[in-house]
Amino acid sequence: MEKMTLDPEGLSPADVEPARAAGVSDQSISDALHVSFSFNLIDRLADSFGWHVQTGEQFGKDAKFLLKRGYRMIGPVRKRALAERYPLPAAVAPVG
Secondary structure: HHHHHHHHOOOHHHHHHHHHHHOOOOOHHHHHHHHHHHHHHHHHHHHHOOOOOHHHHHHHHHHHHEEEEEEEEHHHHHHHHHHHHOOOOOOOOOOO
């Protein structure tokens, strides 16, 4: 994953062999590459657009939430992050 992130042009089929030799399936390698690609893309977009990055405390709260409920309930986490970044004036803020 490090080489894919830092030197993607330098990747070759030989880079997969240590994972295969360790017993990692091609499907698992593909899954890991897709996850890594997604994180790299989001990270680069965040840097380019100056997106808000959560504090360590916010990440901790979200991690506890996700560990307890899983990604099916991601909506409330995103809603809270947006509310913290773009708070509504008291006159229009929803109750509850």
